[in-house]
Amino acid sequence: MAEIRALREEDIPAVAGLFHGIFRRGEPPPPGVLLDDLRAVYLEDTAVDPQLPSLVHVEDGHIRGFIGRHALPMVLNDRPLRMALCSSIMVDHAKAGPLAGAKLLKSALGGPQDLSFTDTASDVSLRMWRGLGAAALPQYSLDWIRVVNPAAALADAAAHRLPFLRHAAPLARFADRRFRRNRGEAVRWSGMGPTPSRNGTVTRPLDVEEFAAIFDTCTRRFAFRPGWPPEAIAAFVRKAMPKPSFGEAVIGGVFDRRETPIGAFFYHLRRQSTARVLQLLALPGQEGPVLDATLADAAARGASTVRGRMQPALMEAMLGRRLALFHASASIIHSRDPAITAACAGDACLGGLVGEQWSRLIGGETG
Structure with missing residues (x-):
């Protein structure tokens, strides 16, 4: 029975x-x-x-x-x-x-x-x-990916099949440095240029409490959003930080010329491999500069590619930045209230910390 x-x-x-x-x-x-x-x-x-x-x-x-x-x-x-x-x-x-x-x-x-x-x-x-x-x-069911260091990306992809090729990482780093110096400023599919962003923003590391404050500010734009106090946001961030399979946690804020925060990012990085963006935050109209700052930060830290989850608020900023989209898993909503379903169709903060990605079962020692 x-x-x-x-x-x-x-x-x-x-x-x-x-x-x-x-x-x-x-x-x-x-x-x-x-x-x-x-x-x-x-x-x-x-x-x-x-x-x-x-x-x-x-x-x-x-x-x-x-x-x-x-x-x-x-x-x-x-x-x-x-x-x-x-x-x-x-x-x-x-x-x-x-x-x-x-x-x-x-x-x-x-x-x-x-x-x-x-x-x-x-x-x-x-x-x-x-x-x-x-x-x-x-x-909400598409992932995006951007190549930021092409030689490292090729070496990392090859090493998944032939692990001994990981020893080629220093040569890949050298090739990427030369590649960046010898290219123009045009945005291309093959990696980042030497100055990947000219929008006047400043990026600096954040502690968990600072990130929680920016999370609260940036998610107020959505009709459907987390109802979490700052201490709860900080707790989710701390739970999401240790992911040994994904690498070290990197948390940064993006600020304008007046030192006002316009957004933030939270990703995990394995050097010469993928930077996995768990949360990308931006004030309305600042999605492009925040995305540029995130890509530039990951490239400077040695990422080969940067990967994240699509959000409707980011769609316009994706245009012209040479990101590829693919489907890995689906986001699904079930409610008996049509108003909730309608809000989640676009005007919602979903994914990242408002999803399963904070769990230690994803990217942890068992991940």
Whole structure:
């Protein structure tokens, strides 16, 4: 007999086994750090809500499926809302019933939340969400990528197939320095020029509290946005910083000539590899200068490419800056209130910290 119930402490080893086999394609047993991470994220985190627990699907006394949930306070104009952030949906299809995944998701969407959201849905998950009345958000479902050091990008791509080519990194750095010196100022697909931005902005490192203040200022432009106090924003930033698989955390602010903050960026960098932008913030009309400053900062720190998640507010700034777009996972919204669904179609702050990317399960030691 099958049942769906709240996650318990004693379920963690079985959930870790599912996670390790499905998402990591690893052989049992799962590593101990994965058990610790799952326990911390889904049982101990401050975003865990007893009214919106993570769920397990149990058949014949065995856990055959799991879906994670966190409760995030959001605001639609002045109306407070509770959003269920759904993540890590997984089912042992070889041993579970054919509808186990759909039943698990239906139960997760049927809670007391005002809306449910995910930004990491696979094609299979997307079909299940849509079958339950959810709406895909294509404008939030694309990733962008920009080559900033072309020789390093080629070396990094080759090293994924032939690891010994990582020893060519010094030669790639030399080639990129020569390349930047010997090219004009025109914006091209093949890397950044020697002066990638002439917009008069200044970039400097930020501490977590400074970033939280800029986050609060820059997200007020959206009708649908986080309803988080500064200390909660700072807590999410701290949780998102340690991602060993993605590299060191880099947090910077972008300021105009009067030293007024116009935006900020938060990315993780593996030198001579990809800088993964977790959060990009900009005041209205300042998206282009902030994007330029982010690309220039990552290029100067030795990134080969810069990658981030698309936001509708950034779309116009993307024009003319030689960014390529691709689809990796889908962002999806489910709500019984049409006003919420309509706001999330464009005038919303979603993704980054308002998504699954803060989790230590993405880019962490198990990532």
